[in-house]
Structures are given as structure tokens and as C-alpha cells.
Amino acid sequence: MNITNVFKATKQVGRRYKQLPILLLVAACMVSVLSSSAQAYNLWGFRWFTTPTSGCCLNRSVKSFTMSSFLTTDAWYAWTNGIAWWSHNNNASINVNMSYASSSTVKVWEVQNPNVTWDGLSSPTFMGGGQFATMDMFLNTTWAGGYSWQKRLSVTSHEVGHMLGLDHRSGACTLMQPDSFTRWDSCGVNSATADDINGVNSLY
Ligand SMILES: [Zn+2]
Numbered sequence: 415m416n417i418t419n420v421f422k423a424t425k426q427v428g429r430r431y432k433q434l435p436i437l438l439l440v441a442a443c444m445v446s447v448l449s450s451s452a453q454a455y456n457l458w459g460f461r462w463f464t465t466p467t468s469g470c471c472l473n474r475s476v477k478s479f480t481m482s483s484f485l486t487t488d489a490w491y492a493w494t495n496g497i498a499w500w501s502h503n504n505n506a507s508i509n510v511n512m513s514y515a516s517s518s519t520v521k522v523w524e525v526q527n528p529n530v531t532w533d534g535l536s537s538p539t540f541m542g543g544g545q546f547a548t549m550d551m552f553l554n555t556t557w558a559g560g561y562s563w564q565k566r567l568s569v570t571s572h573e574v575g576h577m578l579g580l581d582h583r584s585g586a587c588t589l590m591q592p593d594s595f596t597r598w599d600s601c602g603v604n605s606a607t608a609d610d611i612n613g614v615n616s617l618y
């Protein structure tokens with residue numbers, strides 16, 4: 415290596431070093447954006463008053479139906495997995511149990527309705543003190559029946575997010591993104607993100 419090359423090499427290191435404060439600034443901005451987005455969830459204003467069992471924040475029984483009660487097996491799998499994936503997320507201290515208790519106040523349904531634009535819908539009733547009384551969650555397979563199973567799962571997981579007390583969050587790649595085409599086709603989200611989990615953990 416001759417002197418010219420050594421000089422060039424040193425100069426390059428110097429240039430990189432000068433860029434370090436800029437890089438640090440960019441990194442600081444990214445941290446700031448990330449930390450603000452982690453607290454950007456929206457809450458519906460209602461929740462379930464369930465005594466948390468140890469080791470989990472929520473233990474909510476969701477009534478499901480036998481397969482024959484659904485119009486398609488696709489709906490059955492979408493609901494089963496949409497519920498289960500909340501508990502399977504490694505970062506979630508959330509346990510959404512599915513049971514078949516007839517006393518459950520949460521029910522899942524399949525409808526085929528071409529006269530509405532929604533592919534999924536959560537319909538609650540309320541009691542005093544910001545509490546949900548009942549929740550009916552619908553999957554409209556007129557539209558969702560044509561989705562991939564992953565996209566269909568993004569709809570049912572999203573509705574389970576509503577059931578837990580989360581409201582929509584537009585303009586972000588989270589499960590509570592209201593538009594299924596953005597949520598799955600653009601963002602590839604069909605299970606709870608850190609933001610969604612933070613929202614639920616703030617409630618229970
Ligand atoms: Zn929604």
C-alpha cells in the first residue's frame with residue numbers, strides 16, 4: 415500500500431466519521447417514531463371485567479359453534495385461528511380462550527350478505543361502567559370467502575381485537591387497520607402486532 419492509498423483510506427474513514435452524528439440523529443428519529451407508534455393504539459372505551467388469572471391478562475371464553483352451524487368450513491377455520499393466534503403470539507401476555515360453554519356472552523357467526531360492504535363486523539351490547547355485556551362477531555363470506563385463508567384470518571383476528579376493546583387505527587400496519595386490503599395485501603398483518611398487544615394490555 416503506497417502513501418496515496420493510505421491517505422485515501424484515512425480520508426474515507428474521516429468521511430464516515432463525520433457522518434456519524436447524522437446517522438445517530440437518524441437513529442434517534444427512528445427510535446422516536448417507533449416508540450410513539452407503539453403507543454398509538456385506539457381504545458373503544460369498553461372492556462370486559464374479567465378477573466385475570468395468573469400469568470395472563472385476559473381469559474375470555476368465546477363461544478363457538480359446531481362446524482355444521484357454519485355455512486362454510488372456511489369460516490370455522492378463520493374464527494378458530496383468529497381466536498387462537500392472539501394467544502400464540504410470543505409477545506402477548508394475553509390468553510383468549512375458546513370454549514363451547516353455552517353461557518358465553520361472546521359469539522362468532524358466519525353470514526353471507528352481498529348488500530353490505532363489510533367483510534367482518536363486531537356488534538356489542540353494553541352495561542354500565544364501560545363494560546361490554548355481549549359481543550357478536552360476524553364474518554361475511556360473500557366477500558371474505560374469496561380471500562386467501564391468511565387474509566380471511568386477518569379479518570377474524572381484527573374482529574377479536576374489537577372484542578377485546580380495541581378501536582380502529584388507520585394509517586398504520588397494525589391488526590386494527592380497518593381496511594382488509596391495506597391490512598393484509600399491503601401490510602401482511604393477520605395477527606396482533608406490538609401496538610395491538612400494548613392496547614389490550616393497557617385494558618386488562
Ligand atoms: Zn374493525
